[in-house]
Amino acid sequence: MSETRIGILGYGNLGRGVELAIRQNADMKLAALFTRRDPASLTPLTEGVPVYSADAVADHADEIDVLILCGGSATDLPEQTPRYAGICNVVDSFDTHANIPQHYAAVDAAAQGAGTVAVISGGWDPGMFSIARLYANCILPEGQDYTFWGRGVSQGHSDAIRRVPGVKDARQYTVPVPAALEAVRAGENPELTTRQKHTRECYVVAEEGADLAAIEKAIVEMPNYFADYDTTVTFISQEELDRDHAGIPHGGSVIRTGKTGAEGEDQHVIEFSLKLDSNPEFTGSVLVACARAAHRMAEEGQTGCRTMFDIAPAYLSPLSGEELRATML
Amino acid sequence: MSETRIGILGYGNLGRGVELAIRQNADMKLAALFTRRDPASLTPLTEGVPVYSADAVADHADEIDVLILCGGSATDLPEQTPRYAGICNVVDSFDTHANIPQHYAAVDAAAQGAGTVAVISGGWDPGMFSIARLYANCILPEGQDYTFWGRGVSQGHSDAIRRVPGVKDARQYTVPVPAALEAVRAGENPELTTRQKHTRECYVVAEEGADLAAIEKAIVEMPNYFADYDTTVTFISQEELDRDHAGIPHGGSVIRTGKTGAEGEDQHVIEFSLKLDSNPEFTGSVLVACARAAHRMAEEGQTGCRTMFDIAPAYLSPLSGEELRATML
Numbered sequence: 335m336s337e338t339r340i341g342i343l344g345y346g347n348l349g350r351g352v353e354l355a356i357r358q359n360a361d362m363k364l365a366a367l368f369t370r371r372d373p374a375s376l377t378p379l380t381e382g383v384p385v386y387s388a389d390a391v392a393d394h395a396d397e398i399d400v401l402i403l404c405g406g407s408a409t410d411l412p413e414q415t416p417r418y419a420g421i422c423n424v425v426d427s428f429d430t431h432a433n434i435p436q437h438y439a440a441v442d443a444a445a446q447g448a449g450t451v452a453v454i455s456g457g458w459d460p461g462m463f464s465i466a467r468l469y470a471n472c473i474l475p476e477g478q479d480y481t482f483w484g485r486g487v488s489q490g491h492s493d494a495i496r497r498v499p500g501v502k503d504a505r506q507y508t509v510p511v512p513a514a515l516e517a518v519r520a521g522e523n524p525e526l527t528t529r530q531k532h533t534r535e536c537y538v539v540a541e542e543g544a545d546l547a548a549i550e551k552a553i554v555e556m557p558n559y560f561a562d563y564d565t566t567v568t569f570i571s572q573e574e575l576d577r578d579h580a581g582i583p584h585g586g587s588v589i590r591t592g593k594t595g596a597e598g599e600d601q602h603v604i605e606f607s608l609k610l611d612s613n614p615e616f617t618g619s620v621l622v623a624c625a626r627a628a629h630r631m632a633e634e635g636q637t638g639c640r641t642m643f644d645i646a647p648a649y650l651s652p653l654s655g656e657e658l659r660a661t662m663l
Numbered sequence: 664m665s666e667t668r669i670g671i672l673g674y675g676n677l678g679r680g681v682e683l684a685i686r687q688n689a690d691m692k693l694a695a696l697f698t699r700r701d702p703a704s705l706t707p708l709t710e711g712v713p714v715y716s717a718d719a720v721a722d723h724a725d726e727i728d729v730l731i732l733c734g735g736s737a738t739d740l741p742e743q744t745p746r747y748a749g750i751c752n753v754v755d756s757f758d759t760h761a762n763i764p765q766h767y768a769a770v771d772a773a774a775q776g777a778g779t780v781a782v783i784s785g786g787w788d789p790g791m792f793s794i795a796r797l798y799a800n801c802i803l804p805e806g807q808d809y810t811f812w813g814r815g816v817s818q819g820h821s822d823a824i825r826r827v828p829g830v831k832d833a834r835q836y837t838v839p840v841p842a843a844l845e846a847v848r849a850g851e852n853p854e855l856t857t858r859q860k861h862t863r864e865c866y867v868v869a870e871e872g873a874d875l876a877a878i879e880k881a882i883v884e885m886p887n888y889f890a891d892y893d894t895t896v897t898f899i900s901q902e903e904l905d906r907d908h909a910g911i912p913h914g915g916s917v918i919r920t921g922k923t924g925a926e927g928e929d930q931h932v933i934e935f936s937l938k939l940d941s942n943p944e945f946t947g948s949v950l951v952a953c954a955r956a957a958h959r960m961a962e963e964g965q966t967g968c969r970t971m972f973d974i975a976p977a978y979l980s981p982l983s984g985e986e987l988r989a990t991m992l
């Protein structure tokens with residue numbers, strides 16, 4: 335297996351997570367950074383790596399094997415992934431679950447047309463959590479799926495709080511309800527409402543003189559985001575927020591319970607869980623493994639769009655099949 | 664995807680587990696049972712399924728798409744899997760970890776020669792636990808692996824106790840040490856000895872008048888099996904054994920902890936765990952999913968030996984790629 339030369343497009347939290355992950359993989363090399371900002375304004379952690387304009391990917395396509403797209407799912411990736419799949423092999427972390435079929439179709443058309451490989455929706459959800467669901471459903475066709483998220487920071491919910499009048503800054507944690515998690519793990523197959531599965535903890539910095547009661551009410555009653563949950567609002571200072579809530583932890587559990595036996599008398603619980611100090615660094619690490627697989631599939635002559643469902647686990651590893659069988663099977 | 668016609672060779676606990684799993688999968692059909700015993704002596708659960716001699720597989724190869732081999736790893740599978748891979752597509756659960764490379768080579772040669780697909784070492788360890796290790800190692804290259812087994816029945820250890828003079832019957836449970844499991848889950852990266860990871864609980868039925876102290880001593884001091892563990896021996900009656908210890912539960916956890924970040928400052932914990940009421944029924948369910956993949960790979964014209972490392976997750980599922988992306992990603 336040759337070295338894989340990676341390009342990163344977008345140098346936010348996820349882009350930096352990818353950059354850090356590349357350093358942990360001897361067969362991976364960061365070959366170029368692409369940005370929509372002024373290239374001169376970026377200072378990559380990795381010494382000597384060239385920074386180019388996002389418009390110049392085609393000019394530098396021969397310098398990279400795979401381009402990892404680190405933009406957002408709302409507006410960046412629906413446009414970027416098909417566009418760049420028309421130029422080179424790409425990997426993205428598109429995570430708007432409802433729009434995946436449509437994204438897949440657009441990316442597949444572009445990749446088939448250009449003869450490239452595109453891996454979409456890499457990461458942990460979608461990604462590792464999806465794979466856990468899939469394996470568990472194949473093994474236990476008669477059963478029930480549960481997904482719990484957290485304890486972890488939801489960027490979207492934090493942003494929603496920041497838009498409330500009088501709020502200066504905020505951090506929101508999604509927290510699974512321990513009793514619900516335990517009931518599922520115990521195989522009790524509970525029917526759980528949204529409220530019974532997760533609580534939401536909000537740490538809010540208010541502007542001076544703001545009406546705290548009004549802010550709290552605006553948050554806990556906010557439809558879609560908070561109204562269906564037991565939400566707690568804690569007002570803290572900017573110093574406290576910066577000191578105690580700077581990290582971006584996340585995680586969660588995918589659990590499937592199912593029955594086997596002549597009369598369904600035997601119960602089984604399959605659980606896959608993650609506890610992550612840094613959501614973007616972990617996601618970046620998954621994307622780098624996906625890039626290895628994309629490179630390998632492209633070298634085999636494969637073309638088109640793939641998800642982690644379509645990637646044999648061995649393709650993600652730097653080890654040979656022989657090494658894997660001898661050490662990990 | 665067409666229906667997959669399954670043959671089962673060997674009708675013990677695992678063979679019956681496979682038979683039960685087939686009933687839960689609408690695209691699977693039990694087409695034939697093969698046995699080394701007198702075919703007339705078997706009464707399959709499934710009505711109308713023909714029972715043939717194990718020597719007659721070649722005569723009935725056109726009646727099945729995949730043969731699931733349900734023999735033991737010590738003496739059956741090293742001989743059976745290469746032999747039957749020379750006749751038809753096969754799946755086995757070969758679990759002697761140290762001999763997998765050699766088994767792979769023998770089976771691959773046979774399958775390549777005959778143009779068949781052979782999936783070896785399906786199940787949960789090797790199998791799902793191996794996959795969990797592989798994914799976790801690809802994502803977190805800098806980290807530590809832990810595997811805990813149990814609480815579950817070890818057939819090999821139960822058999823070893825039964826060979827002690829004065830023992831009539833026995834059941835041995837492998838039990839993870841809760842404090843060790845918690846330390847690993849908390850990311851403390853402990854260095855653990857064999858004794859610190861698992862304890863062994865033995866439930867023993869003694870023959871009348873047997874020297875209980877001598878039996879206990881023989882068990883707890885038995886090299887390889889028990890000497891390296893904290894082992895407890897509890898004498899019970901045959902009735903109690905039959906009533907309270909008839910099941911074959913098992914399970915365990917594969918955990919990888921690893922670090923990311925510029926200075927390794929962020930820690931992550933990946934855990935895959937199983938809690939199984941019936942080890943053979945769960946293993947049988949995994950083998951049936953592997954048989955679906957084997958059939959699919961064979962229909963694509965693939966040949967040779969595969970492990971679950973080489974099987975893209977989507978191949979295990981009865982759903983189409985489109986359905987999977989829409990419902991599980």
